[in-house]
Each structure stands twice: as structure tokens, then as C-alpha cells.
Amino acid sequence: MSRPPSFVPPAGARSYRLRTVRGEFAVVDAPVADGVEPKGVALLLPGFTGSKEDFNPLHEPLAARGYRTVAVDGRGQFESAGPADDTSAYAQEELARDVLAQAEALGGPLHLVGHSLGGQIARAAVLADHGPFRSLTLMSSGPARVSEPQRQRVKLLRDALGALTMAEVWEAIQAMEPPEGTDTGLDAGLSGRADLRRRWLANSPAQLLATGSQLCTEPDRVAELAATGLPFHVLSGARDDTWPVPLLDDMAVRLGARRTVIEGAEHSPNCNRPLPTAEALADFWDGC
Template structure:
């Protein structure tokens, strides 16, 4: 496994014991937070964590410590054009779903094989595309609050509002509009994200408009690829909160059955269980990673 050799200055400090640095890959550099296994704990594996729409690697900050205590090194990444990872501001072509999937495979190649892959919301759908291209780098795949196809109608309307705003306003102007509206996290609202108000503001300004436009369209038009994914020989895990406005929990339940996946529902959590109930979420992840094959239910696969 590749180990970080240096840390970089960032306005988004990593948790205690973790390091923030640019991960060098064959497809460029990606900003990561890399948290090692806790001292004195036997290493059990490495996990690659991908954030959701308008999110960033910081959304996994509260998972690093409990997962380190369970023996897992965790690497959370900003995707292309997200927060501290660079990307074009206006050209949407590098944010095509296939391109973002290749980025994930490049990140995996830089870290080594046998990775536990986990993607939240949009990150889950990008991860799914990567797994469908090449599952060989991964030991398991967890979809965190990430559904089988397009997002709900209510969330589509919110994404459309964001797209309409980006067409006529600058990123700072859109932020001011967001603050005035107070929308949920999928529209970039300040209430859902890890950090101070100043950090959330900076994170928004760091996002590339082309990334938001391209991935927002993808969320609104994602095809159902559950049947394709079910044919992949990997252990699957579907994890969510007990309530979700982006993909109804019943839809996630059905997807888990189709995948023969282990299913975890975190009580008291909504669309971001990693933020709402991090200890319970970390426990569910580690329990699955400890022996993914033991949780696999092939009876649900077609």
C-alpha cells in the first residue's frame, strides 16, 4: 500500500493523527485525508471514501477515529473539481460519469488493491461506475445513502434551482442565495457539512461550477444499474439512515435485496449518517469490513 510522504497546508485541518496531502495518481492529484490505524491496533484493511454532491472529504472526518480504532486506515478524497481537488471551472467534459469513474480507479491504483470502497450519495453512484468498469482493486463496496437510479422528484427540483442559479450568478452570489433559502444538503446548504461556517463557505467557493452542473444532471438522470452491479463478484453493503429524502429507504431496502447485500439502517440518521450518527455508522462499516463475505446474501441476486 502507498503511504503518504508529506503533508500539505490546508484551511481544512484533518482530524488528530490524520494527514492531508495531494494523492498522486496517473490521472492527476487528488486532495485526501489519510488516517492510519490507531497505535497498538492490528491493521485490518484500507478504505477509500468518496463524498456526495456539494460535499467533500471533510464529511468523513468523524469516521476516521472510530474506524482507526477498529484497525482500518481510511482515505477520504475530494473528487475532481470538489473542494481542494482541481478541475476545470467551465468545461464539463472531464466530469462525465465515465471520467469520474476512471479517477476512482486511478486513486485505487495509487493506494493499492484490496480496498474497501464506500461512496456517499453521488459518491456511491460514481463508485458504482468504477466497480462496473473494474472491480479487481476492491475487497468490498458500500453504498452510503446512495440509490439505484435517479434522485427523488423533490431533490430534482432543488438541483434544478441550483443549476438555474449557476446560469446567472457567480459562486459567491449563489452562496448568499443558499443562505437566504436555507435548503437541505443536496443544494449545498450550510447546515449539512463538517466544519465552521467559514470553512463551509470556502468549500462552496472551491467547488468548480462545471462539476456541480455535470454531476447534478447525472443525479437527475442516473439509469438503474442494479442488475449490472449484482453480476459483479463483490460483497455489497447498503447503508443508510432511517429516513432519506433523496432516495426513499424502501427503495434502498429493495436495492439491497436485489444485490444480495448486507443492509444497515442507522437509527436517528437521515441522508448523511456519517455526520448524523458517526459512531454507529463507523461500527456498521467496520462490522461489514471485518468479514464482508459472511454478510453476503446471494439469494437476492438475479
């Protein structure tokens, strides 16, 4: 569970529901800063148990570099509606179609960024149709399934969701919480517990079950992705327990991707060290 520094959108950003051919999705949309020449638009996809607010620290520095950024809650994630008990609605191909619909609604081509699970959904969207996108950045998102310790964490969560209410699961998560400052694939950063609880309770249990399963079973599709010919960027912190950093290094080589390691960051560089993360994103997009 990533923890953004604040759930309040930055100055100038607008929260609204983006209408698409596949329904409405909650977004935070930050325009280019006043007096700055527009360079492009980026669509930002959050990770497992995360939300659009995970990108709040990136909006202002990217706006200053000339990029409009739109962060989105996926189907069944926080403020985007989705069925509570139908896991088929959250099959990866369905979530990928949602991303393509979001891109169509925003107008393209777009720079696409996916954090963790969002990176695997972004990859699926690009593989379905790479035409709407100018580039793909995989942020702390690896080539295949998550590490064994993370698979065990996801299994615990899925077992709990089968037996407990969302509120009861939240209390269990808090009881098992790592020390303050620890950043893992399911728990990271700093934010108010009330906001985090509100986000957790708004998630669809079926979405968590379906996407958790995807994280534990995702195949390696790097060669297939490389064949699309898009410009790629693999960005991560210097430490990552969800996909080990050497695995991300190798994926970048296989993709022919730009590789950025954010020192002092872990699984959520967007929250841990937003300014160097934003700089790395903008530098990559400028090069595209």
C-alpha cells in the same frame, strides 16, 4: 450540502495530495491506530457539494478497528483541481477512471465507500473494473436518479449557476436554507459557515453542473452491479428525502447486500451519527 462537524482532520490523520496517473487529488489519510492490527484500507468518496471532510468523524473509530481510511475530494471538488468551464471533464466515466487511479495509487484491494453522488461514482468505477476492490458500500445512495423534490432543487441550482457567480449562488442558498438540523441531499448537519463558504467557492461550477445532471438522469444499474459478485453493503439513515428508505431497502435485496439503517440519522449518517456508522462499516468489512 453535507456539513461535517469540523473541517480539521482528526489527530493522526494527514492531509496531502495523492499523486495518480490521472493527476493529484486532495485526501485526508488516517492510519490504523497505534497497537492495533491492520485489517485493510478504505477509500471514501463524498457526495454532491460535499468533500473529504464529510468523513472526518469516521476516521478515528475506524482506525481503532484496524482500518486505514482515505477520504478524497473528487476532480473539481473543493481542494482537488478541475476545469471550471468544461463539463465533459466530469462525465461519470471520467470520474470513475479517477477512482480507479486513486485505488491504484493506494494499492489494493480496497474497501470502497460512496456517499450519495459518491456512491454512484463508486458504482461506475466497480462496473468499469471491480478488481481493485474488496467490497462496495453505498451510503445513502440509491439505484437510479434522485427523488423529484431533489431534482427540482438541483434544477434551481443549475439555473443559478448559469446566471450568477459562485459567491452570489452561495448567498442565495443561505437565504433558502432549511431550518437548523434539517438534513437533505443538498443541505445537512452542523459546521461553521466560513468553512462551508470556502468549500463552496472552491468547487468547479462545471463539476456541479455535470454531476447535478447525473443525479437527475442516472439509470438503474443494480442488476449489472450485482453481477460483479462483490460483497455489498447498503447503509443509510432512518429517513432520507433524496432516495426514500424503502427504495434503498429494495436495492439491498436486489444486490444481496448487507443492509444497515442508522437510527437517528438522515441523509448523512457519517455526520449525523458517526459512531454507529463506523461500527456498521467495520463490522461489514470484518465479515469480508
